[in-house]
Amino acid sequence: MNAQSAYDPLRPAKRPVRKPRQAPRYRILVHKSFHNHYTQLVSRVGEQQAKQFWDHIAHHPGQPDPIAQTTILKGRAGKPRGDGWSRTIHYEVSSSARIDYQYNDTYATSPDNDQHKVVAILTINYTSH
């Protein structure tokens, strides 16, 4: 091989675009009453903030978000919906978009089914407080 060449046949080429995103750790469920709201998320808050929210709930729904404000709801509204569910987390996607969710690391639809991690989006609110 020519010592002056920049080509190294043993070095893999760089990825042409940014690295692929990791597969979601959590499956995401939305309450049927708010499914239409969910389909409007990108148009309401923009792609970047919608992606940030998705990345947060798909990977670390129980941790504070480094950018968005999160609050645990109080009273009965903040209580777990059953065994395995977290308390209700209120996530401020933007000043006019707020989402309440709980997550469950051992979710199974029946005792015989495999357990998996899920986030249940309970409500979506497009009014500013």
Add this chain to the structure above:
Amino acid sequence: MSDTIFQASDLAGSRRVEFLDAARGGRARLRDRDGMSLVMLPEATLRLLETLTTWWESYSRLDSLVHRTSNMPSARELGDLAWLRSFSRDDIVEFLMELYDALVAASADQDAGVLESCIAAWRLTARQLEDPLRRSVLLGSHVDSHFIEVSEPK
């Protein structure tokens, strides 16, 4: 904190700086010409005292209201706490306990941060419960068939 009592004439003289330093340090006492005792505090200290006083009063009033009757207090009875009407009586009792703990912590810390966070979270929850649809979902139990799986929003 200084025990010095300044005179009104000190404010126009060389002790003005000493007076201001005492005030910055927490408290400066001054005896006015007619004998009235005056105190200068950092504004943040005054705000903290006002906040604690307001919320201790609210706590006492609500505690009395809740223990006087087994019914849910009306908006009129709640007064400036009428935003609590979104909650059940059990929730209001829980609010009272959290408010008490936050008031004690804020008094001990000399910092209203923990109190403000507590109240902000309860107010936010109250606003979420104002909408009937959100309320029914937030207060309902989990039913698998009420949820559908979604992919990343596009």
